[in-house]
Amino acid sequence: MQDILVPKSQNKFNGKTKTIGDRLSQTARTKVPTLNKKLSPAKPTKLWNEYWKLAAKRQELFFDSVKGGQSTCVTDPILNEYKFTNAYRASDRVSQYLIKHVIYDGDFNNDDLFYRIMIFKTFNKISTWKLIEAQLGEITWSTYDFDKIDSILSNEMASKRSIYSAAYIMASGKTFFGHNRKHSNHLRLIQRMLDDEVPSQISNMNSMREVFELLRSYPTIGDFLAFQYVIDINYSPLTNFSEMDFVVAGPGAKDGIRKCFSDLG
Secondary structure, three states: OOOOOOOHHHHOOOOOOOOOOOOOOHHHHOOOOOOOOOOOOOEEOOHHHHHHHHHHHHHHHHHHHHHOOOOOOOOOHHHHHOOOOOOOHHHOHHHHHHHHHHHOOOOOOHHHHHHHHHHHHHHOOHHHHHHHHHHHOOOOHHHOOHHHHHHHHHHHHHOOOOOOOOOOOOOOOHHHHOOOOHHHHHHHHHHHHHHOOHHHHHHOOOOHHHHHHHHHOOOOOOHHHHHHHHHHHHOOOOOOOOOOOOOOOOHHHHHHHHHHEEEOO
16 A cells, blocks of 8 residues: 655644734735625536546546555546546655655754755755755755755756756746856745745744745745745645635646636626
């Protein structure tokens, strides 16, 4: 049976009450207005039912894979032959590595934990994390050295090896931080966030939306990337929000909604 680790924060009640620190940015403090409008019922297309049939089959395949066997019920040739994203985000290979080896493989303070998550997820590549760890030892904010990490990553690129995953399109950040290499600018971005005491700020926030808005206020981080970071941080003890409280739909999700509904009401 496959051992899938569920982040601790998802096993807790979302009952903690915290206040926002004085250093909370104006962007994160801005309230989004609530619009009260009665909508007509959405009009589904024929793909609506097909979507749920697909979801049910994928779920069955997921449970079979956890049990360590092959599905005996799902005979769909597409699902059986081609790879799809996991039914649960937290169960994919990279997220499992993040949870097991980056977040919960030690006792870290908030700064170190946030730094580890951001270093890992910026590159989103297990081999890059292992490379840095092999040459520098335990990766913590307290031992951060821009020149050393920058040199390690530059040498890896000089050897024609990729340091980024292809999962995200990452802006270079040169306009904001001035380095020619993308990874150098991303290291400076993480450094700025730690200098701004972002871990302390987010650990005192009351909603996932507030964390999203704070991260979104930083250079090179758009809606999609900010929301991905929020979910990754929420796997850790830094925050403990329900994933049902807030969502930012990505391009694929929006495209799927358009296919499933001819009119949203």
